[in-house]
Amino acid sequence: MKKIWLTDTTLRDGSHSVSHQYSIDQAVTIAKALDDAEIDIIEISHGDGLAGSSLQYGFSKATDNDLIKEVSGVIKNSKLAVLILPGIGTSADLEIARKYGAEVARVATHVTEADVSQQHIKVAKSMGMKTVGFLMMVHMAPVENLVEQAKLMESYGADIVYCTDSSGALLPDGVKERITALKENLSVDIGFHAHDNLNLAIGNSLAAIEAGATYVDCSLNGAGAGAGNARTESLVAVLKKSGYETNADLYKTLDTAEKVFRKIVPEATRPNDLTLMLGYAGVYSSFLLHTYKAAEKFHVDPREILVELGKRKVVGGQEDSIIEVAYEMSQKK
Amino acid sequence: MKKIWLTDTTLRDGSHSVSHQYSIDQAVTIAKALDDAEIDIIEISHGDGLAGSSLQYGFSKATDNDLIKEVSGVIKNSKLAVLILPGIGTSADLEIARKYGAEVARVATHVTEADVSQQHIKVAKSMGMKTVGFLMMVHMAPVENLVEQAKLMESYGADIVYCTDSSGALLPDGVKERITALKENLSVDIGFHAHDNLNLAIGNSLAAIEAGATYVDCSLNGAGAGAGNARTESLVAVLKKSGYETNADLYKTLDTAEKVFRKIVPEATRPNDLTLMLGYAGVYSSFLLHTYKAAEKFHVDPREILVELGKRKVVGGQEDSIIEVAYEMSQKK
Known part of the structure; x- marks a missing residue:
């Protein structure tokens, strides 16, 4: 039975749903519940990654450092991840995040810009972090370019390379084609991050898993930028129903979505004609x-x-x- | 390029979202917009089909007959369909619906009960209606039984047989398996009706189309029982993006969902842990x-x-x- 590793990004991508206004208490409450539900990895930081809090991207209520420090103090099962976009966050930010308890570094670049991730991937690796190369807007590049860029990240030392459908523009066939090519050409594990603009976040995640992805992103009630992400609770249910192995507990995940998260964020996503058009247009x-x-x-x-x-x-x-x-x-x- | 025919069920399955309380004016407004967007078929009736208005299923605001009569008077491009569940609706109801302008009859039974559809399919055919055999809760029967029951409906004269995932319990592989078997064993066209309990309504509809279905159901903003149906606006976008042919106009469909329907029904569906569990459990x-x-x-x-x-x-x-x-x-x- 193939095992799938889940990264819940409610406290990172999902912070777009609250304009980055999670309080420390809210973040701790959500993280504790996710940890108790045995979600493998919990990602936390400003929606645009470490040091994203700014005039351009929106100021967050609590600093990344405080969020990481307080949340890492309460989780027992899950590993804590941070996202960093080179150009917004620096190696110094990553070092502080590591010091405060982050164990996983996700280094994100545009699909054609993997070379800017070299320094940060190496820094993360040198600190003993599990390191993810996170290629965004993958629909914009031909598959052979995606593979070439992913291989660069692999060569820098990434343990996992993610294929990220940032505007929810891919169809299941497009997902399968990309993941299959990545599996054929790389040795590291492959991940997939969906957006729900065309209501295909779960369908595309399943397509990615069938094609060989073993890491998948998700968020409670689909919280996230634009139309949001694949719902954590639906993904766990679908994995169990499909016969894939996951560490996550279904009922505890449902309670986390419904009884914990929905009380803090009553309406995490609001799909409409605009979010749909973003996916349609890419x-x-x-x-x-x-x-x-x-x-x-x-x-x-x-x-x-x-x-x-x-x-x-x-x-x-x-x-x-x-x-x-x-x-x-x-x-x- | 394969052509897909859409049936929008906002005014039938979607009437569950408003406890069957559409006024005549609202129904006419929605139908006019769908007609202008060139949706092929518009289904209208109580959520539980003709004569569903009752103490047990909930009384509707307007009668089926008035809804059919008024709506059929304003639509120009679309065909008007009604749903009938033998046992709830009778042949007499179907005859009145036909008289008032319904051109398509969808005769619905549980997946193992196709034999109760014989009389109504024959009546509908004899009145010159396009006739659909609508097999519900398909996840509950082995594929060979589904095929056997679908063949019964075909033998009664159904022009199309639908595979209906009433509790949104199927995964894309299960959809493909069923539609493929129906295509191999029947000569009539095959349809698919999704529910979104596991957030797979669009993914499953695409899987059905790939496997050979040419008729697909949908509703504006996903209105419908439980977690609702496949969103009409998303389905049209995904079909166009996938390169399938559809008569529907994307921008007019988006306007119908966002500017017409959402003003009448601000929140058509509210997926939660309960609707998810219904899909998970089937x-x-x-x-x-x-x-x-x-x-x-x-x-x-x-x-x-x-x-x-x-x-x-x-x-x-x-x-x-x-x-x-x-x-x-x-x-x-």
Whole structure:
């Protein structure tokens, strides 16, 4: 029976659902319940990773360091993970996180930028952390590029490489193709992180597992950026029903989702036409607000702007393209 | 390019989300928008089918006849369907529905009870209606029985046979296995109706299509019994993204979900630990209330009762089993 290792990211990706406003008490309460339900790994940090708390990404209520320190003090079964995006977080942030109790480092880059992860992966490894290379927005690169970038992360020392569907844009076939290629070309374990924009988070996670992924991300009630992630409670139920092995306890996971987390965050995700369009177009959620502003200004359909941005494969930092696309569309009309 | 035909059941299965309280005006507004979005078939009737309005199933605000008459008067592109469960609705109900404008009859039975559909399928056919045999709770029967029952419906004259995952209990592999067997053994078109208990409604619908289904059910914002159905707007997006052909217009469908339907029904579904357990255990939602009452009385975990009921394959009408199971569990403790 194949064993699947779960990383719950309620306290990291899910912090987008509360605009990074978890209090220490809330984080400790949630982590304790996840730990008791024997979720393998609990990820904690600002939604945009260590040191994400800022004017640009939103200030968090509690500092990463305090969150890590207090949560690591109460968990017994789970390992504590942090996310770091090189460029936002630094090696120094990672060292402090390690000191305060983080045992797993997830080093995240855009799917074509694995080379910027080298330093942080090496630092994490040198501190004895289990180290994950986390390739984001994987739908934007051809499969052979994804494999090439994943191999770079493997060469830097990553123990696991993740395939991350950041805008929930993949279909099950696309997931299978990518995980199969990664399994064929890498020796390390492969992970998958879904988003639910097209309501395929659980379906895609299952497809990833069938194709060979052994690490899967999830969050309570699907908390997370955009349309949110694969629901931890559903994933545990589906794994057990499919006959995969997991350390997680189903009833305790359900209680954590319903009796612990929902009391703190009554409505973690709110799928709507906008989150759906992000998945359809394959565009990251940070483009949404600017797109709607540009659509209003140039009297064009914001959904058509998103589709065009997806075709042009724009990435974070290229927000100027939104105006360009909106202007061009208005001229064509 | 394979063409997929959509049946939106917001005004039938989705009426469970509003306790069957759609007004005529609301139904007309929703149907007009669906028709404008070119959804192929719009199903309308009490959630439990024609003549479902009753003390047992809940009284509806407007009668089936008035709903059918008013809605059929405004739709131009879509065909209007009604659901009938022999035993609840009669041939006379079907005849009136036909007179008022219904063009499609969906005759629903438990997966092992296809023989009770014979009379109604023949009546529907004789009135020139497109006729669907709708086999419910398919997870409860071995695949060979499902095929045998589907062949009965085909022999009665059904133009399409549906495989209906009433409690959202199937995994994608189970869907594929069933649809593949139906395709191999029947000549008529095959349909699939998902429920979202395990968050697999869209994933399972895609699996059904890959295996050969050409008719798929859906509802706006997933409205429907239990955890609800596959979201119409997500299904249209996923079909277009997968390269399947559909008559539906994506943007108009999104507007129907977000700007029309959500204004009438702000929260159509609310997935929680209970709806998830129904899918996990494979038990119909009508057992839920009785299960929780019995659990309280006998001090046992309601989730364990549901799992045991699923194992015993209890069906509607066997609610006595709940007390039996709860009592046995309390004795074992």
